[in-house]
Amino acid sequence: xxxxxxxxxxxxDDGARNLxxxxxxxxxxxxxxxxxxxxxxxxxxxxxxYDAMWDAYDLLCAHANGFPIQMGWEVNHSKLMELGxxxxxxxxxxxxxxxxxxxxxxxxxxxxxxxxxxxxxxxSRGYQVIIAHPERxxxxxxxxxxxxxxxxxxxxxxxxxxxxxxxxxxxEKKPAKRLFEENLYTYIASDAHNVEHYQLFAEARxxxxxxxxxxxx
Ligand SMILES: [Fe+2]
Numbered sequence: 001x002x003x004x005x006x007x008x009x010x011x012x013d014d015g016a017r018n019l020x021x022x023x024x025x026x027x028x029x030x031x032x033x034x035x036x037x038x039x040x041x042x043x044x045x046x047x048x049x050y051d052a053m054w055d056a057y058d059l060l061c062a063h064a065n066g067f068p069i070q071m072g073w074e075v076n077h078s079k080l081m082e083l084g085x086x087x088x089x090x091x092x093x094x095x096x097x098x099x100x101x102x103x104x105x106x107x108x109x110x111x112x113x114x115x116x117x118x119x120x121x122x123x124s125r126g127y128q129v130i131i132a133h134p135e136r137x138x139x140x141x142x143x144x145x146x147x148x149x150x151x152x153x154x155x156x157x158x159x160x161x162x163x164x165x166x167x168x169x170x171x172e173k174k175p176a177k178r179l180f181e182e183n184l185y186t187y188i189a190s191d192a193h194n195v196e197h198y199q200l201f202a203e204a205r206x207x208x209x210x211x212x213x214x215x216x217x
Pocket of ligand 1: 005007035074191
């Protein structure tokens with residue numbers, strides 16, 4: 001079972017602060033049944049440092065005793081606009097075409113015109129766009145039709161497991177339940193910033209189903 005969104009890299013964002021914490025998270029991930037991890041540090045201010053993140057990845061790999069770890073990124077839409085679309089090639093999952101896109105949690109419906117342009121652009125470049133934690137976005141909380149449209153466009157939706165405890169902003173549980181009821185999610189990921197988040201991941205995985213039998217892989 002792959003965890004395709006977490007902040008396990010040491011000292012590069014608001015996740016693990018050092019290698020010791022990263023390795024504790026790795027153990028917690030294994031205990032939660034995870035068999036491979038995509039490391040997805042924040043591509044947004046004030047964290048983004050491409051070289052430092054690769055260095056952190058190399059450090060973790062060197063201490064992971066062969067556990068399957070892949071480099072990836074959680075790309076904030078505004079930051080991508082600032083960097084330019086030519087950066088997309090550097091910010092997809094290592095060795096693949098998956099692209100984890102984070103939108104603004106305060107977004108409103110009209111922002112999706114721009115988001116959709118970006119998604120089409122990424123898709124035309126051959127990327128599989130994965131939308132990180134749609135349950136966290138204000139516009140989707142207000143109107144689930146937006147999430148349906150994202151799925152129709154070919155996006156995959158990823159739930160962050162902490163919704164079971166209310167979510168990062170404390171208002172994600174209800175919208176997440178609706179998205180599960182409508183079978184709109186493809187993935188549940190830990191979005192782990194610390195050890196405790198893996199317990200929530202195990203809880204979410206045991207309680208909620210995603211699209212298709214291999215959906216969590
Ligand atoms: Fe995240």
